[in-house]
Amino acid sequence: MARLPVYLRILSEQAELEVECISSDRLAELCGANAAKVRKDLSYLGSYGTRGVGYEVAYLVYQIRRELGLTHDWPVVIVGAGHLGQALAGYGGFGERGFPVAGVVDIDPAKVGSVLGGVRVRHIDELAQIVQARRVNIGVIATPTSAAQEAAERLVAVGVTSILNFAPVVLSVPRSIEVRKVDLAVELQILSYHEQRKATTGGLRSVGGAAGQRSASA
Amino acid sequence: MARLPVYLRILSEQAELEVECISSDRLAELCGANAAKVRKDLSYLGSYGTRGVGYEVAYLVYQIRRELGLTHDWPVVIVGAGHLGQALAGYGGFGERGFPVAGVVDIDPAKVGSVLGGVRVRHIDELAQIVQARRVNIGVIATPTSAAQEAAERLVAVGVTSILNFAPVVLSVPRSIEVRKVDLAVELQILSYHEQRKATTGGLRSVGGAAGQRSASA
DNA sequence: AGGCACTCGTGCACACGTTCACAAAGCCCA
DNA sequence: TGGGCTTTGTGAACGTGTGCACGAGTGCCT
Structure with a gap:
């Protein structure tokens, strides 16, 4: 399920707050969801909570990390050193969360040699070397739209099997390759859609608490 | 539906290639989906294709833009001038797609005054002024996690009703505010999950054509 | 020890989205 | 003009994911 990462983040935060035990109710509240859904998700995971008490935070964190394959680091390689590539490399949050940047x-050639977030930009011809040396399985495409397909093909050719794509194109890759797409323009257009609906329906609006934050999935 | 933006992009591309008419089959192929799904989506939109021929590209583009509220620009304001904020402001793809950056x-104070992608960074106290002057409805949160909630509250306070949030937190805002979240770490963790499954099942992999690119929705 | 309050796990019904299959409708050509 | 080919639009089946409700197990307090 795509919700596990969310649970993991919430639980990690709770762990830092030294919360040892948490109920499905509380957990659901913290991630804006339904308690039954949380329980069902966690039961699918196979890990057990204790009835009448809740879930042991530390144990659950361990189980989710295990399920997500986060027991070890997954180095990533970033293709494209433009604005977005720079931002991603300099973000720093990746390394902390188990995804160190193996290379950009x-x-x-004009961009090769500059340093982004502690990582030197190298030429794309060195891609195979980087991927093999660091055993990289995950590639990030941060190129312009026109170069994305070629970037994907190069990544696949050197053995990368998962791709995170920021370019607004549908990549053509073998079925065995897992591709996830993040399209900022699409997100904005969806917001625009809702704005437009608000404007045309012109109705009054309910003001309530916080719940339901649409996010990436499927 | 969250797929309309995808259709719009594909159709716009086809329009530039001077394709005047397109079938649901072809359209489905281009965006890696099912033909029936495409037809149902477009019929929901109410716009009509002609049987035996297909859809008129230009008309469809107009209809989708209309449905998505893209008949006029939606200026956005970016909160946070760190790496991500810089990347977003400098991206340039926003303005082209109808989302000009009204301000960053x-x-x-150390960051105020620097120029990103043609936009000067201003202090957050000027937020209200920017939003009112340019009639901004959409805000983008590109702050560190710890500042995201405050950023959201400030945006809501000055009248922004849609938020695109890049910080990995569930924002607490009134129900009337539309929030979409993009969490890069979550995307990577989902890829990691699939990598881990590949590794543990250890089975052989089918190699097929391109289809199905998971993306943000719901 | 017994009762009570609490919370997990899960069967079941419901709603939604997806897919199939087919009739209706349009175009082209003889 | 009529038949055949193509493609839309949509009703119906299917599968999936969601939410409710309740039994079962646990800890606490008396």
Whole structure:
């Protein structure tokens, strides 16, 4: 399920607050969801809570990390050293969460050699070397739209099996490759859609608590 | 539906290639989906294709833009001038797609005054002024996690009704505010999950054509 | 020890989204 | 004009995911 990462983040935060035990009710509240859904998700995971008490936070964190394959780091390689590539490399949040940046590559020789967030930009011809040396399985495409398909093919050719794609194109890759897409323009257009609906229906609006934060999934 | 933006992009591309008419089959192929799904989505939209021929691209583009509220620009304001905020402001793809950056604000006086992608960074106290002057309805949160909630509250206070949130937190806002979340770490963790499954099942992999690119929705 | 309050796990019904299959409708050509 | 080919639009089946409700197990207090 795509909700496990969310649970993991919430639970990690709770762990830092030294909360040892948490109920499905509370957990549901913290991630804006239904208590039954939380319980069902966690039961699918197979891990057990204790009735009458709740879930042991530390144990649950361990189980989810295990299920998500986060027991070890997954180095990633970023293709494209433009604005977005720079931002991603410099973000720093990746390394902390188990996804160290093994390298940043670009096809433009003028960009090679500059340093982003402690990582030197290398030429895309070195991609195979980087991937093999660090056993990289995950590639991030941060190139312009026109270069995304070629970037994907190069990543696949050197053995990358999962791709996070920021370019607004549908990549053509073998079925065995897992691709996830983040399209910022699409997100904005969805917001625009809701704005437009608010404007045209012109009705009054209910003001309530916080719940339901649409996010990426499926 | 969250798929309309995808259709719009594909159709716009086809329009530039001077394709005047397109069938649901072809359209489905281009966006990696099912033909029946495409037809149902478009019929929900109410717009009509012609049987035996297909859909008129230009008309469909107009209809979708209309449905999504893209008949006029939606200026956005970016809160947070860190790496991500810089990348977003400098991206340029926003303006082209109808979301010009009305302003970038940050709470750090040291960052105020620098120029990102043609937009000068201003102090967050000027937020209200920017929003009212440019009639901004959409805010983008590109702050660190710890500042995201405050950023959201400030945006809501000055009248922003839609928020695109890049910080990995569930924002607490009134129900009337539309929030969409993009969490890069979650995306990577989902990829990690699939990598881990590949590794443990250890089975052989089918190699097929391109179809099915998971993306943000719901 | 017994009762009570609490919370997990889960069967079941419901709603939604997806897919199939087919009739209606349009175009082209003889 | 009529028949055949193509493609839309949509009703119906299917599968999935969601939410409710309740039994079962646990801890606490008397």
